[in-house]
Amino acid sequence: MSKERIFLSPPHMGGTELDYIHKAFDINFIAPIGPLLTEFEQKFCELTGFKHAVAVTSGTAAIHLGLRQLGVQSGDVVIASTLTFIGSVTSATFLGADLHFVDCDETWNMDPALLAQAIEEVQKSGRRVGAVLPTDLYGQCCDYDAIRAVCKQYDIPLLIDAAESVGASYKGKHAGCGGDAAIYSFNGNKIITTGGGGLLASDDKELIEQARWLSQQARDEAPHYEHSTIGYNYRMSSIAASIGLGQLEVLDDFVARLREIFAYYEQQLASLPGLTFMPEAEYGKTNRWLTVMLVDDAFGASLDDIAQAMAAENIETRPVWKPMHLQPVFKDKGCTGGAVSEDFFNRGICLPSGSALTEVELERVVNVIKSVVK
Numbered sequence: 001m002s003k004e005r006i007f008l009s010p011p012h013m014g015g016t017e018l019d020y021i022h023k024a025f026d027i028n029f030i031a032p033i034g035p036l037l038t039e040f041e042q043k044f045c046e047l048t049g050f051k052h053a054v055a056v057t058s059g060t061a062a063i064h065l066g067l068r069q070l071g072v073q074s075g076d077v078v079i080a081s082t083l084t085f086i087g088s089v090t091s092a093t094f095l096g097a098d099l100h101f102v103d104c105d106e107t108w109n110m111d112p113a114l115l116a117q118a119i120e121e122v123q124k125s126g127r128r129v130g131a132v133l134p135t136d137l138y139g140q141c142c143d144y145d146a147i148r149a150v151c152k153q154y155d156i157p158l159l160i161d162a163a164e165s166v167g168a169s170y171k172g173k174h175a176g177c178g179g180d181a182a183i184y185s186f187n188g189n190k191i192i193t194t195g196g197g198g199l200l201a202s203d204d205k206e207l208i209e210q211a212r213w214l215s216q217q218a219r220d221e222a223p224h225y226e227h228s229t230i231g232y233n234y235r236m237s238s239i240a241a242s243i244g245l246g247q248l249e250v251l252d253d254f255v256a257r258l259r260e261i262f263a264y265y266e267q268q269l270a271s272l273p274g275l276t277f278m279p280e281a282e283y284g285k286t287n288r289w290l291t292v293m294l295v296d297d298a299f300g301a302s303l304d305d306i307a308q309a310m311a312a313e314n315i316e317t318r319p320v321w322k323p324m325h326l327q328p329v330f331k332d333k334g335c336t337g338g339a340v341s342e343d344f345f346n347r348g349i350c351l352p353s354g355s356a357l358t359e360v361e362l363e364r365v366v367n368v369i370k371s372v373v374k
């Protein structure tokens with residue numbers, strides 16, 4: 001019989017989620033929009049410090065609304081991190097915008113100096129940069145101050161993709177606080193989940209109110225169904241928000257646990273030749289959503305060897321995101337730099353990082369890695 005599966009980052013319920021769902025049933029707010037959804041948005045504002053938020057069906061939907069609200073139009077170019085998940089960048093194409101990618105620096109996030117270069121490159125080609133969209137990779141905030149300074153210099157709006165960094169911080173502020181708006185994801189694999197969902201947050205009341213209106217089919221004020229703008233069916237359901245309310249109660253514990261998991265892997269493995277771990281930038285505190293390790297030749301076994309040994313032990317691992325500029329679907333898009341992301345992709349592997357992992361499971365993972373080189 002095969003050993004029990006260890007997943008990469010499965011959902012982890014804190015315990016009160018069902019109470020909130022029962023509450024939704026009790027007050028019969030199963031359908032979208034109701035007190036639990038509003039409460040979830042308010043609690044998320046309390047967590048992050050943003051003044052306004054709209055909860056939607058996915059992080060991808062939140063980016064779509066965010067880019068649209070920041071004025072991205074057909075023919076514009078959105079400048080985004082190349083080392084990210086595709087969900088970060090597809091929304092730009094929904095708006096008819098083009099994409100240009102930027103490499104990361106040693107923080108694994110968008111390199112601010114390369115961003116300035118990218119803006120110059122795009123502008124020289126006669127196109128307008130509609131927005132800058134950097135990703136907080138694997139739970140680590142990008143350098144918001146440096147990126148915002150570049151955006152200010154060129155007067156370009158900044159939407160921070162904090163899909164992976166809920167609970168992380170930058171210079172004492174919650175992840176995402178540093179742009180004109182930020183998005184978060186509550187996909188099933190994220191640090192907290194609503195079973196699928198996302199959220200757009202900003203201090204700009206009108207931006208969020210308009211996004212909320214667009215997320216509900218953009219119905220004009222009239223006694224009948226009147227529409228003068230194309231909207232979307234993107235609003236989060238009350239049931240999803242109920243799960244989110246329970247998850248918010250345990251977020252701090254999950255961040256602490258994920259950081260412990262990272263520390264355990266690092267302590268057990270970093271002394272082995274050829275293994276290094278994603279560093280924590282001095283300006284912030286990562287949530288360590290996923291523990292990511294780089295494997296060099298000195299280790300004596302390849303990434304594939306590790307992944308296969310893990311699979312044989314029923315342990316899930318994942319490669320580092322394949323950079324967007326290497327994706328066949330984006331083969332004609334520009335990229336400023338790219339070698340750093342390619343290197344992380346070629347050498348990186350994501351280890352099981354669920355907040356519910358037990359010590360015994362962690363030991364199983366570490367033992368497999370140690371055994372690969374024996």
Ligand SMILES: Cc1ncc(COP(=O)(O)O)c(C=O)c1O
Pocket residue numbers: 057058059060061084085086087088135136161163164184185186187197198
């Ligand atoms: C960096 C990043 N951006 C965007 C998304 C899209 O979020 P969602 O899956 O909620 O649409 C994800 C993950 O799913 C992500 O990791």
